[in-house]
Amino acid sequence: MLNKARDKGFPLLMIFELTYRCNFKCKHCYLPAAYKKKRGELKTKEIFTILDQLKDTGCLYLRFTGGEPFMRKDIMDILRYAKKRGFELIIYTNGSLIDERMVGELTALRPDIEITIPAMSKSVFERISGVVGSRNRVFNSTRLLHKKGASLRLKTCALKANEEEIKDIRDFAASLKIPYEFDAMVLPQLNGSRKPYRYRTRKIEDMIQMEKVDLNRDTTYSWVPDTGDLFNCGAGQMKAAITPRGWLKTCVNIDKPIFNILESSFRNAWEDLKRFVGSIKPGDDHRCAKCELKLYCAWCPGMSWLENRNSTGCNLQCRHFAESRKKNQKQIYRGDDK
Numbered sequence: 001m002l003n004k005a006r007d008k009g010f011p012l013l014m015i016f017e018l019t020y021r022c023n024f025k026c027k028h029c030y031l032p033a034a035y036k037k038k039r040g041e042l043k044t045k046e047i048f049t050i051l052d053q054l055k056d057t058g059c060l061y062l063r064f065t066g067g068e069p070f071m072r073k074d075i076m077d078i079l080r081y082a083k084k085r086g087f088e089l090i091i092y093t094n095g096s097l098i099d100e101r102m103v104g105e106l107t108a109l110r111p112d113i114e115i116t117i118p119a120m121s122k123s124v125f126e127r128i129s130g131v132v133g134s135r136n137r138v139f140n141s142t143r144l145l146h147k148k149g150a151s152l153r154l155k156t157c158a159l160k161a162n163e164e165e166i167k168d169i170r171d172f173a174a175s176l177k178i179p180y181e182f183d184a185m186v187l188p189q190l191n192g193s194r195k196p197y198r199y200r201t202r203k204i205e206d207m208i209q210m211e212k213v214d215l216n217r218d219t220t221y222s223w224v225p226d227t228g229d230l231f232n233c234g235a236g237q238m239k240a241a242i243t244p245r246g247w248l249k250t251c252v253n254i255d256k257p258i259f260n261i262l263e264s265s266f267r268n269a270w271e272d273l274k275r276f277v278g279s280i281k282p283g284d285d286h287r288c289a290k291c292e293l294k295l296y297c298a299w300c301p302g303m304s305w306l307e308n309r310n311s312t313g314c315n316l317q318c319r320h321f322a323e324s325r326k327k328n329q330k331q332i333y334r335g336d337d338k
Contacts (some may be wrong), residue, residue, distance in 0.1 A: 005238035009274055010058035013239040015065060015252055018047070018078065020244055022068040024094055025130030026118075028159060028199040030187040030253075030306070036067065040245045044074045046262065048081050050246065053266035055085045063090040065252070067244070070097035076105060083109050090114065096134050098141040107148040114153045115142055119161070120168040128161050146176050158184035163201045166210060182210070185298070185317055188306040190255055200317075208324045230286075230311065233300055236277025240270070248273055253302030254311065286312040295331045297322035 005012035020035040042050070054062070062082055069075055070093055082089055089111035098106070106113065117138065119125040125135035145152055154173045158166055166182055173180035184207035186200045201207055231237065235251045242248055247258035248269040257276060259269035280301075282289070288299055299318040301311035308315070325331070 005058070005234075008058075009237060011054065011238060011240060011270060012059065013061040013063065013234075014054055014059050015063045015239070015241040016047075017065055017067065017241060017243050017252065018042075018069045018075070019067040019071050021071045022066060022094075023071060023096060023131065024068065024134065026128055027130070028128075028157065028186050028196040030189050030196060031067065032189045032191045032193065035190065041072075042244060042246050044077060046246060047078055050242065050261055050266060051082055051085055051087070053261075055087070057267055057270065060088055061090065062087040063092065065092035068094055068097065070102075076102065079106075079109055079111065083111075088112075092116075094129070094134075094138060095141045095145075096131075096137040098145070100144060103141070103144045103148055103150070106145065107150045110151060112151045112153065113145060114155055115145075117142070117154050117156055117169050117172070118159070119165045120172060121165060124162055124165060128159065146178065152176075153179045153181070155180065156182040157186065158182050158201045158207050159186065159199050160201055161199065163203050163206070166207070170210070181212075182207075184208075184211075185303075185321060187253070187303070190253075190306070192306070192309055194307075197317075204321065204324050205328075208321070208328050208330060211325075211330060230280055230282055230301055231277050235301070236273050240273055250277060251302045253300075254305045280311055283310065283312040287314060293319065293322035293326060296325035298332060 019038070019041055020031055021038060022029070022031075022036060051062075064078070069091060072078070079089065089109065091111050091113050093113065093115055095115040115138065118128040119135075122135045125138075126132055129135075142152070142154070154169070156162065156166060156169050169182070170180050184201055184204065186196045188194045188196060231250075240248055240250060241252045242261065243255070243258065246260065246262045248261055248266070249255050249258045250273065259272045261269045288294060288297070291297070297318055298321065299315055303315045303318055304313045305311050307313070307317070
């Protein structure tokens with residue numbers, strides 16, 4: 001299916017940022033404060049129209065994210081409509097706004113729900129979220145969803161504040177028999193600010209030791225093979241992202257250029273995006289194809305864009321982790337690299 005989508009050039013997966021608003025105040029968030037306003041958000045019927053167009057172009061998987069998607073009062077209407085249109089649904093959420101009434105319907109709709117658990121202890125959790133009472137709400141909704149048999153996955157961004165609790169979070173997920181993953185890389189903000197870097201974990205070696213490298217799991221990690229294909233992750237070829245205002249962009253990290261779906265159509269915006277992505281070639285500053293760290297590096301054009309404001313430069317954070325993985329001989333599996 002992935003190869004067919006890439007060859008045919010249709011959007012198999014679409015990441016839909018329903019809102020940039022969030023009820024948490026995480027200091028390491030990659031969204032600048034100016035983004036987190038309701039101004040210009042798509043109306044419910046506009047979202048439905050875009051979903052109809054997505055279905056007509058062959059999209060199968062929808063990943064709803066934000067901000068916090070449950071900040072939208074019409075979120076359940078959107079999920080119902082998307083399921084009615086036959087999409088396979090994935091929801092990225094902090095889980096704090098999911099109440100008991102929602103749990104029953106979410107279980108019936110059967111989306112894959114990924115909940116971020118920043119810490120186990122109340123003090124660290126709320127230091128990261130910036131919201132009193134957030135820890136109990138998230139754990140209550142997680143347990144309710146699990147009890148009802150919802151499809152759950154837990155994840156964590158490893159930070160300086162929670163680096164001592166990563167193992168405890170993993171043990172908690174294991175006790176519920178829920179898949180778990182963590183990411184020790186903190187992203188710059190969409191406006192290029194590196195302010196989130198100050199919250200990065202100090203214990204990179206420990207994080208590398210805890211990483212699971214599953215050789216049977218396809219990842220979205222990208223690198224430039226010898227063919228010179230920059231977006232090997234499939235962005236702009238079989239997946240992309242839609243902003244809360246209805247603009248199509250390459251991925252959640254690369255927000256320029258953008259193509260207005262409402263002024264044209266999704267199909268036209270998609271064709272424009274494909275031409276744009278196809279026109280980007282590795283620059284003189286790109287060394288990935290011949291880099292000795294290629295097998296250990298999670299570099300992608302999106303990470304390069306956030307750090308360098310271009311899609312071809314070396315990401316220093318990725319390089320740091322790649323050096324640590326090489327030292328520990330932990331290679332990253334890539335679907336085509338067998």
